[in-house]
Amino acid sequence: MSASKPPPLISRRSHAPCPVCGEISYSHTGVHPQCSVRQADAKRLEQLKRQRKARTPPAVAVSPWQRLCPRCKAVQHVRKKMCECGCNLELTRPRPPAGAAT
Ligand SMILES: [Zn+2]
Numbered sequence: 081m082s083a084s085k086p087p088p089l090i091s092r093r094s095h096a097p098c099p100v101c102g103e104i105s106y107s108h109t110g111v112h113p114q115c116s117v118r119q120a121d122a123k124r125l126e127q128l129k130r131q132r133k134a135r136t137p138p139a140v141a142v143s144p145w146q147r148l149c150p151r152c153k154a155v156q157h158v159r160k161k162m163c164e165c166g167c168n169l170e171l172t173r174p175r176p177p178a179g180a181a182t
């Protein structure tokens with residue numbers, strides 16, 4: 081009885097590892113189809129992330145009991161109905177009451 085193992089049917093050396101996941105790919109391009117999709121998507125996701133970062137307004141410390149006046153951007157107490165600039169804060173509630181619009 082021979083102890084030697086038969087050679088693998090598919091030689092690992094003849095296939096380059098996928099540059100994305102590092103696993104051996106048997107596709108002719110050397111990249112798994114799902115990996116090439118992921119690679120193409122990564123660029124787009126990175127771009128979206130950058131866009132989202134650029135769009136976020138500068139962080140302003142606003143407590144739950146405070147809000148910003150939409151006109152002069154001054155921090156106002158939530159119970160305050162009018163800002164010093166004359167802006168009606170009642171009309172600019174951050175969240176409308178539940179069930180108001182159906
Ligand atoms: Zn892969």
Ligand SMILES: [Zn+2]
Pocket residue numbers: 149150151152153154163164165166167
């Ligand atoms: Zn104001």
